[in-house]
Every structure is written in C-alpha cells, then in structure tokens.
Amino acid sequence: MAKKRIVLTFPPELVDQPIIYRLVKDYDLVLNILRAQVTPKEEGKMVLELEGGKEGINKGLRYLEDIKVDVQPLAKDIKLDEQECTSCGACIAVCSPKALSMNKESWKLEFDRDRCLLCGLCVPACPLGVIQVEFD
C-alpha cells in the first residue's frame, strides 16, 4: 500500500463531474479529502490524500491528467519569513484551517504549523511575498 498527497485544480467544465467517485470505484483508492473548495461553473480546488496500490495510484493520477485536472504535489512546507513580515493579516483571510491567525493582544501574525494543510493559498495572498512554499 502506498500513500500520496496532492493538490487538484479542476477547470470549470469538470466541477460537476463525479471524479472522486471514479478514483474510488475504478482505481480502488482510499481517499481522504483534506480540503476542498468547489464552486459551480468555477474552478475547484482540492487537497487530497490517496491510499492504495502503487499501480492504482499511478493509473488514477494518469486518469486525472487525461481529463485535464491539474495535479500538483502537496507542498512539503510553508515558510514564513518573520523578519520581513509586517503582520498585516492579509494571509489569514484565505487560511480556513486558521493556521495563520492574529494574536489578539499583540496583533502579531502567528503561524501554527500543526493546523496547516499545506494548501499554499497564503502564498499569493501575502502582499509582501514573505510566505514561500517548499516542495519535495
């Protein structure tokens, strides 16, 4: 059995397709959806953990690529440059697991690694470009 964590981006025309069902049914994968944001007629994003046979995982990934789902490896780490950060708070707007939050006393930005799902949405949200993503 193998495990793999990936970030999927669905184009608008695929948002109403039962892609997850196909992954389970056709490739015998155990799926754990870590995070999903899918809006009708718009782009969808999903952070997914796949578990299954090596061959099943590879075939499943090929299936996703064939139907034009963008597949990216999940980031290994999010790096916040605390020296350069001004604690403006723009990143917390997109961080739904609340890994990034403001300290309500000091109003300094705090980053709780344990809550981070490594989705990487905070990277473009940071106006100063002080959050970087690291891949394996």
Added chain:
Amino acid sequence: MPKTFAEINEKIRNGEAVVVTAEEVIDLVKEKGEKKVAEEVDVVTTATFGPMCSSGALLNFGHSDPPIKMQKVWLNDVLAYAGVAAVDAYIGATELSETRGMEYGGAHVIEDLISGKKVRLRATSHGTDCYPRKEFDSYITLDSINQAILFNPRNAYQNYSVATNSSDRTIYTYMGILLPNFGNANYCNCSQLSPLINDPLYRTIGVGTRIFLGGTQGYIAWEGTQHNPRQKRDEKTKIPLAPAGTLCLIGNLKEMSRDFLRAAIFHKYGVTLTVGVGIPIPLLDEEMAHFVSISDEEIYTTILDYSVPRREKPNLGRVSYKELRNGEIEIKKKRVPTAPLSSLYKAREIAQVLKEWIKKGKFFLQEPIQRLPVDEKFKPLDIRR
C-alpha cells in the same frame, strides 16, 4: 483651560510634555475622565500602516553631459511620468513593470531606492539644441540623485469599507483575495489608533501639520484627493461611517526606511505601497480629549459587496471595529471570518516612535496653516456626450 500649540511646544522643549498613544488614552479617560485627561495629557499619537495606492515619489536625476530633456523615463523598466521639465520625474507606486508585469512596480522602485540598491534609469528624448542627447541608459542610487520627495496624493483614509464577496467565485481585489459565498470579509483601518478617526472634524490636523512619514518627519501638504468630509457620520461620535477624509502627504524619501515603507502586491490586482504614517494630536481642550477616547466598539464602518463591480456596491450593513477585530462578523445570517489588511502591530510601533520623539524633544507640533475642508462634495465621473 484650553491649551495652545505654542504652550505644548514649550513643554516639549522643556522635556515636560505628557504624551500617550491613542490606544493608551482610552483607558486613561475611562479612569480619570475627559476633563482631567485634557488637563494632564498634552499630545496623543495616532498611526496607521497600510497599503496606500495613491503614493509616489518625485525625483530629480541631475543633468548628464551632454544633457538630455527626458521625455520618457523608465526606472527598472517601470514607466515614470517625465512631463515636468528636463530631469524631473514622478514614479507612481502602482505603475507596473513593462517587462515583469505585476511582479514589480513603482512601489518596488521606491523600496529599492530606500534600500540603497542601484536602479536602472532609461530615458529617451527628441533632442533639442540645448539638450542634444536622445538616449540615456545607466544606473542611479538614492544618494546619486538630487531631490527624492515622497509625495502621496491620497493617504490615511478616515475610515474604510469592509470588503466581502457574495458571488460564487473567488475575486482578486485591492482589498485582498475575497473568497466566494461570503468566505471572508477584509477590513483596512487602524480604527481607534488611526489619525483622522481621532480628529473626526479636522480640528487639529490640517495643511502644514508635521507628521511621521515612512520613518522620518514629513508634512501634510494638502487635503488628500477624494477628500469627502460630507460622508455620513455617526451622530454621537461624529466619526464617518465609510471612507471620508484623506490626506496628501509629503516628505524626504532620502530619510525614509524600509521599516515603514514597503512595496506590496495584491494578487491579480496590482502593486501598491504600504505607508507608515503617524500624526500627533494636541489635546487642546476637553472636546479633543473626548474624540481621542472613542474606542473600537463605538467606531463603525460599512460592509460592501465587492462582487458587484460598480461605483455603488451593495451595502450589506454596518459593523463596529470591535466586532471586526474579534475575528468574525455576521453577514446575511452567516458567520464570516474577518482579516485586517493594515498592520495594527506596525501602527503601534509608529505611535510609540512618535511618542518617544516628542518626549525627547526631537519632534515639535506644527499648527495647521489652513484647515482641511469640512464641507466639500466628492464628485463622480460621468460620461458626457
């Protein structure tokens, strides 16, 4: 007994001035009352640190030999406005690089200059008898040029609306990334610490006021563009309920620091400059003590739906800064997480720095030489045929 600017400056000179920040004064008034605080405290320092798009710098490059009348100027491939004499140019914060697009803009040029970095200066001209050179391509630094004046037409907004998004897609705005279906609500004001919130009727802040700007001493040059004193105000506090007054600021870029002036990129929107501003408010009388004591629970702003890209965006109600700072507000019966875009952390730092400057006699108050307009219409731009 009301105080005068001159009396307060005399105290500053003698090292006797009592200075507190606009946050510290709130508890003081609760404890001692407005009358006593008006007597005991001389100056309250206010501050803000946030993205302010209407910013830029006027630069004078000096003359090359043979000289050139620069007609088109680029700094690190960012176009600067050169339609002022031969070697003056205005680099606007939001102008984008012609080669790197949204990755780099005028604000980055300004930040690179104050960081001491070399900036490529390219210029073209038609050539004249007195200015024969037609092209220039070399490097400048902040030290190598003559004047470098930060001149920001519109900064330090007196209040700002909260931005949210009712649509089913993510939108990318100057108010940050707004997630679909009221996924978040972003606000951008330092509220109880913010300069014009603490002097809502512009009694002490006016043309000529000496301020903290980008790490050095600057001035209020004029009312800011889009200054809108007629904005609807809270009847009790007199504080506007949506964007109202603005300030046009000026200062010496050569003395400024990256700690208080930073380039920022709003994803898929563009480049802007984050500006640190601090303004001292003299507690001339009890009314001023009252104004500075107003806290976040009494300061309100308006929630707007940014998914409607029109001049008038749908108004989704009113909310206090206390609720916004709590981290969650209610919009159309939905709990919506909030996020600030201006840094209260940095604004506090600025208010403290300004406080120390005044206490140590390094900064004196300048009485406004002209009041900001208190009754001026904010006009729309309509298509006329």
